[in-house]
Amino acid sequence: MRICDSCHGGCCRKYNPDITGIDMLKIAQSMKLDINFFATAIPVDDEYLRLALGKKPLFIFTDSKKEQYYRFSLKMEESILFPGTYKCIFINETDAKGLGSKLYDNIISRCSIYHVRPLTCKTFPAQINPQTGQAVIFDPYKISSEEDNPAYRLCPGPVKMEDYKEFQEQMVKDLVAYDYEMLFFLKLAEKWNKNPDLSDYFIDFMEKEYKNRVEHITE
Ligand code: SF4
Ligand code: SF4
Secondary structure: OOHHHHOOOOHHHHOOOEOOHHHHHHHHHHHOOOHHHHEEEEEOOHHHHHHHEOOEOOEEEOOOOOOEEEEEEEOEEEOOOOOOOEEEOOEEEEEOOOOOOOOOOOEEEEEOOHHHOOHHHHHOOEEEOOOOOOEEEOOHHHHOOOOOOHHHOOOOOOOOHHHOHHHHHHHHHHHHHHHHHHHHHHHHHHHHHHOOEOHHHHHHHHHHHHHOOOOOOOO
C-alpha cells in the first residue's frame, strides 16, 4: 500500500500549489470546467516578490489600478470533515470509519482530478537537483509539526523510497515536464507583464499563446 492511500491529504490542505497554464487548460478541457471556477490569481506580498520575481511565473494585473503581482493557484474551500480548515476544491474527503471501512479508521481523501492533477501535485514531494540532475525526494513528514492542526499534518509516517519505487521513471518524466512548463509559464508572464492588463483578458491571451507554442520551421 502506498503511503498516500491511507492519508487524509495533508499536502492538498496545507499548501496552495502553484499551477501553470497547461495545468489550467488540461483541467478545463478534461473536466469541462470554466477556468475561473477552479483557478485563482493570488496577490503576492513584497517579500514573496523579492524572492520569486524572475524565477516563478508572476503576473501583473491592473484591476486594482496599481502594479500588483499575482501567482496562479487552485481555489481552496472550507473542509466539512475538518471544520475551520481549508482544502483544495478538488479533494474529496470521506470519513472512512463512519462509512464502515475495514481498512481505514480515519479521514481518507482522494483527488477528484487525479488523471489531470497539476504538475506541482504530481511531483510532490520531489524535485530535480540542478547540480546532479537526479530526482530528490524530501520527507514531508519531517516538516509537519505536532502543533499543526491535524488537517494540515503531512503524511501518516516517514516517506520511504519503496513508496516511490514503482513510479521512479514516471516521476523523473513528470519532474522534467514540470521544469519545462514552469519555464514556459515564466516566459508567458514576462510577455504579459510588458503590457499588463485587466485579469479578465488573461485567459484569452493564455489560450492563444498555448495554441501557438509549436513553431513552424520556416527555412
Ligand atoms: S489537484 Fe488534487 S492532488 Fe492537487 S492539491 Fe488538489 S486534490 Fe490535491
Ligand atoms: S501528505 Fe504525504 S502521504 Fe498524504 S497525500 Fe500528501 S504526500 Fe501523500
